[in-house]
Amino acid sequence: MSVTRTNLDRRGFLKAGLTGATGLVIGFYLPGRFEAAAAGSDATPAALNAWIHIGTDDTVTIMIDKSEMGQGIMTALSMLAAEELECDWKKVRAEFAPAAKVYYNPAFGSQGTGGSSSIRSSWGPMLKAGATAREMLIAAAAQQWSVDKSQCRAENSLVIHTPTKRTLTYGSLAEAAAKLPVPTDVPLKNPKDFRIVGKPIKRLDTADKVNGSAEFGIDVRRPGMLYATGVRCPVFGGKVASFDATKAKTVRGVKDVVQISSGVAVVADNTWSALQGRKALEIKWDEGANANISSDGIWTLFAERVDQEGAAVARKEGDAPSALGKAATKIDAVYQAPFLAHATMEPMNCTAYVQADRCDVWAPTQGQTSSQNAAAKLTGLKPESVFIHTTYLGGGFGRRGETDFVDDAVELSKALGAPVKVTWTREEDMQHDVYRPASYSRFSAALDASGNPVAWTNRIACPSIFNHAFPGSVKNNLDGTSVEGAADIPYSIPNIFVDYQLTETGIPVGFWRSVGDSQNGFFVESFMDEVAAAAKKDPYEFRRALLSNAPRYKGVLELAAQKAGWATPLPKGRYRGIAVISAFKSYVAEAVEVSVNQKDGTYKVHRVVCALDCGRIVNPDTIAAQMQSGIVYGLTALKDQITIDRGRVEQGNFDTYPMVRMNEMPVVEVFIVPSEEAATGVGEPGVPCLAPAVCNAIFAATGKRIRRLPIRNEDLI
Amino acid sequence: MAIEFNVNGKPEKVDVDPSMPLLWVLRDTLGMTGTKFGCGMALCGACTVHINGEPTRSCVTAISTVAGTRITTIEGLSADRSHPLQRAWIELEVPQCGYCQSGQLMSASGLLAKHPQPTDTQIDEAMTGNICRCGTYQRIREAIHRAAKLQSAANHKPDTVHAGELLSSAHRRNAVAGGAE
Numbered sequence: 078m079s080v081t082r083t084n085l086d087r088r089g090f091l092k093a094g095l096t097g098a099t100g101l102v103i104g105f106y107l108p109g110r111f112e113a114a115a116a117g118s119d120a121t122p123a124a125l126n127a128w129i130h131i132g133t134d135d136t137v138t139i140m141i142d143k144s145e146m147g148q149g150i151m152t153a154l155s156m157l158a159a160e161e162l163e164c165d166w167k168k169v170r171a172e173f174a175p176a177a178k179v180y181y182n183p184a185f186g187s188q189g190t191g192g193s194s195s196i197r198s199s200w201g202p203m204l205k206a207g208a209t210a211r212e213m214l215i216a217a218a219a220q221q222w223s224v225d226k227s228q229c230r231a232e233n234s235l236v237i238h239t240p241t242k243r244t245l246t247y248g249s250l251a252e253a254a255a256k257l258p259v260p261t262d263v264p265l266k267n268p269k270d271f272r273i274v275g276k277p278i279k280r281l282d283t284a285d286k287v288n289g290s291a292e293f294g295i296d297v298r299r300p301g302m303l304y305a306t307g308v309r310c311p312v313f314g315g316k317v318a319s320f321d322a323t324k325a326k327t328v329r330g331v332k333d334v335v336q337i338s339s340g341v342a343v344v345a346d347n348t349w350s351a352l353q354g355r356k357a358l359e360i361k362w363d364e365g366a367n368a369n370i371s372s373d374g375i376w377t378l379f380a381e382r383v384d385q386e387g388a389a390v391a392r393k394e395g396d397a398p399s400a401l402g403k404a405a406t407k408i409d410a411v412y413q414a415p416f417l418a419h420a421t422m423e424p425m426n427c428t429a430y431v432q433a434d435r436c437d438v439w440a441p442t443q444g445q446t447s448s449q450n451a452a453a454k455l456t457g458l459k460p461e462s463v464f465i466h467t468t469y470l471g472g473g474f475g476r477r478g479e480t481d482f483v484d485d486a487v488e489l490s491k492a493l494g495a496p497v498k499v500t501w502t503r504e505e506d507m508q509h510d511v512y513r514p515a516s517y518s519r520f521s522a523a524l525d526a527s528g529n530p531v532a533w534t535n536r537i538a539c540p541s542i543f544n545h546a547f548p549g550s551v552k553n554n555l556d557g558t559s560v561e562g563a564a565d566i567p568y569s570i571p572n573i574f575v576d577y578q579l580t581e582t583g584i585p586v587g588f589w590r591s592v593g594d595s596q597n598g599f600f601v602e603s604f605m606d607e608v609a610a611a612a613k614k615d616p617y618e619f620r621r622a623l624l625s626n627a628p629r630y631k632g633v634l635e636l637a638a639q640k641a642g643w644a645t646p647l648p649k650g651r652y653r654g655i656a657v658i659s660a661f662k663s664y665v666a667e668a669v670e671v672s673v674n675q676k677d678g679t680y681k682v683h684r685v686v687c688a689l690d691c692g693r694i695v696n697p698d699t700i701a702a703q704m705q706s707g708i709v710y711g712l713t714a715l716k717d718q719i720t721i722d723r724g725r726v727e728q729g730n731f732d733t734y735p736m737v738r739m740n741e742m743p744v745v746e747v748f749i750v751p752s753e754e755a756a757t758g759v760g761e762p763g764v765p766c767l768a769p770a771v772c773n774a775i776f777a778a779t780g781k782r783i784r785r786l787p788i789r790n791e792d793l794i
Numbered sequence: 795m796a797i798e799f800n801v802n803g804k805p806e807k808v809d810v811d812p813s814m815p816l817l818w819v820l821r822d823t824l825g826m827t828g829t830k831f832g833c834g835m836a837l838c839g840a841c842t843v844h845i846n847g848e849p850t851r852s853c854v855t856a857i858s859t860v861a862g863t864r865i866t867t868i869e870g871l872s873a874d875r876s877h878p879l880q881r882a883w884i885e886l887e888v889p890q891c892g893y894c895q896s897g898q899l900m901s902a903s904g905l906l907a908k909h910p911q912p913t914d915t916q917i918d919e920a921m922t923g924n925i926c927r928c929g930t931y932q933r934i935r936e937a938i939h940r941a942a943k944l945q946s947a948a949n950h951k952p953d954t955v956h957a958g959e960l961l962s963s964a965h966r967r968n969a970v971a972g973g974a975e
Binding site: 146147148149279280282283284285286287288289290291292293295296298304329330347348349350352353420421422423424469470471472473474500502503698699702705706707708709710712730731732736737738739740742744745 | 810811814815818821822823825826827828829830831832833834835837838840867868869871872875879880883884887888889890891892893894895896899917918921922923924925926927928929930931932933934935
């Protein structure tokens with residue numbers, strides 16, 4: 078097994094495919110969506126639609142149309158294709174696909190990776206890609222042997238003529254198979270017969286990630302390449318008024334200073350010189366309309382907005398206000414979650430080379446189509462003349478679906494006529510992110526005389542991600558991402574009301590690992606704990622009793638509680654908390670053990686037991702890794718906030734935006750619910766439960782309820 | 795003025811701004827991109843290399859200060875991924891995005907050189923300077939313990955431990971498929 082990433086462009090790939098020198102290229106089309114491509118209107122469609130490529134040496138190359146950012150998708154997609162292809166797994170390689178319509182993610186209508194959608198959307202197509210190729214190889218063998226193909230079967234990269242036990246290798250059949258018609262209706266395996274899917278297969282990318290050979294965007298090197306770094310206005314929306322590059326140009330190695338749409342960039346013959354030149358720049362900014370924004374002002378705005386008329390109703394069942402009025406017990410609370418940065422380990426970067434008739438972009442991107450379109454717009458080239466070379470991503474988490482880093486590189490290359498790599502500083506990355514929206518959530522709940530919840534209201538004020546990402550797409554002021562995890566609470570409560578005040582702040586927001594569930598999971602599952610406490614009931618049993626109509630929620634909740642030993646005593650000083658959510662169609666419960674030092678206000682998370690139901694599974698080891706990863710992402714969110722002063726982000730590097738480190742790492746145990754439901758994603762769903770589970774455990778330890786993140790020491794003293 | 799030093803056993807001579815950090819000399823001048831830029835302030839550990847055997851943050855180490863030293867980068871940890879840590883990293887599937895892993899491996903190899911059988915506390919001390927945003931810490935800890943075993947077996951009883959022979963109990967526990975153990 079090995080992994081390669083080549084820089085085959087569309088024409089190069091087509092050539093390789095059509096000459097037959099490299100064997101069989103199987104293409105097929107996602108049903109119903111891509112008729113234009115299927116009809117061959119594109120000049121180079123055949124190779125572009127390929128997922129499976131078989132070399133004459135039996136090597137199987139799987140074209141990976143999703144971005145590998147750590148979630149293991151390169152391996153998972155290869156496993157699905159190889160399962161039906163019946164090939165020898167040791168002969169499988171993976172290669173990142175170019176940007177092309179056939180690779181559009183049906184979840185988005187463009188090629189990209191996000192929303193924990195890859196397995197959900199590629200399960201069927203990748204199995205079918207493998208099966209289609211297998212059937213063509215069988216047909217080619219049958220033709221060569223002049224036998225009926227029903228007498229042949231495929232196994233371990235061989236086609237076998239069952240009656241005579243003759244065999245032909247995939248490599249020897251590939252060229253002939255490529256010339257056969259593509260079957261449309263191919264038999265698929267019963268999942269009970271899977272031999273790869275569902276097994277802890279070793280990742281294809283690990284070997285390259287232990288010796289420095291994996292190529293990330295920041296590692297791209299092109300002949301004659303220049304190195305650049307830019308400065309954006311510290312105030313969001315601000316512009317360059319004027320700048321003086323005199324000093325910057327005296328820095329050794331600096332070649333040029335260029336004004337681009339995002340600000341000013343220094344171009345040099347190495348990154349360090351560009352960074353030094355950046356420090357020497359003198360820029361006067363027109364700070365614009367946002368120069369007076371502050372975090373305090375944003376919280377005040379949210380608090381005003383949440384009670385105003387005209388909110389968009391996200392869910393209404395029964396008559397919650399009336400039930401609240403008549404209730405035996407009423408519980409009220411306000412919750413707040415801050416803006417958060419993605420802080421991928423690899424800072425934003427991109428390399429571009431704009432020439433007269435083409436533009437090449439080497440990018441660690443989650444959005445191949447959006448990057449292609451961005452470069453086309455800036456260069457005036459047609460999208461098909463823009464070639465996107467996707468590298469490994471040093472973390473994505475939603476940040477790399479943006480194209481701001483692509484724009485920088487393309488503009489600079491266009492201006493300079495040379496390949497340019499732009500690398501952002503950590504501070505630029507932190508201060509010019511699209512942040513997890515800060516959000517404000519007001520709850521009320523009512524209990525009847527027996528302690529059963531009879532009403533639940535949740536009023537939310539926060540900025541809209543869709544307003545930023547897809548301007549004009551928000552209808553009736555209701556952005557589903559702002560209320561996900563809040564409008565869809567699974568508990569059997571007769572009167573529920575959830576509404577949303579879309580409230581823009583001037584701070585750009587974006588998709589941050591687990592999106593709206595990241596804050597609404599914290600809000601809802603913390604407030605649910607408050608309601609359980611008011612009812613004087615065990616927080617696990619209270620939830621469980623309300624989940625009779627939500628079996629998959631109940632299943633993970635019970636599994637987490639069981640594996641955590643919920644009913645068993647803990648060592649002195651340890652306390653438990655639990656939470657359950659559904660995000661991106663997967664179900665997760667987490668039960669944590671925490672200790673709190675009320676003298677200095679510190680806490681430690683010792684153990685996290687995670688139960689997951691993601692339907693059918695592709696790779697259990699990857700799933701466990703993703704849950705561990707989401708849990709650490711959630712733990713970090715307990716510590717961090719992005720705050721705004723005079724329109725500027727106050728944090729800049731890991732000293733002011735700290736990460737969870739080795740010494741804070743709890744033991745994480747992951748359990749997967751066996752399921753025959755459709756496969757769903759695992760990249761994001763591990764995140765949302767962690768904050769409420771920990772804060773609920775802190776309440777169990779101290780009686781103090783954390784209603785505002787991050788957790789501050791003074792909250793626990 | 796040219797500065798001379800040794801990288802992974804090979805003599806190198808560069809003529810750059812003497813204040814340029816070793817990180818950028820490695821990456822841009824010498825084209826060795828395994829060592830990563832993460833923060834530029836010695837806060838994240840992604841740029842960790844060994845200077846005369848000592849794990850060091852190359853992003854804040856001026857090239858003028860390494861003249862005459864012996865530098866080891868991730869590319870020089872082994873020629874063929876055979877270092878016990880690399881074997882353990884592969885066996886336990888440590889990397890996710892992989893960006894921080896060069897630095898993690900260089901910090902961990904410094905630790906193992908000093909403490910062939912490190913305790914969890916020693917692992918915390920040696921590894922807390924290295925951030926992993928994917929949160930692979932649990933597997934890093936397991937893999938360091940595993941590498942210690944592989945290393946000790948290689949030193950004493952070469953035939954008794956094979957990569958892939960067993961996963962540690964904690965690692966197995968973390969990859970349980972199915973509700974029942």
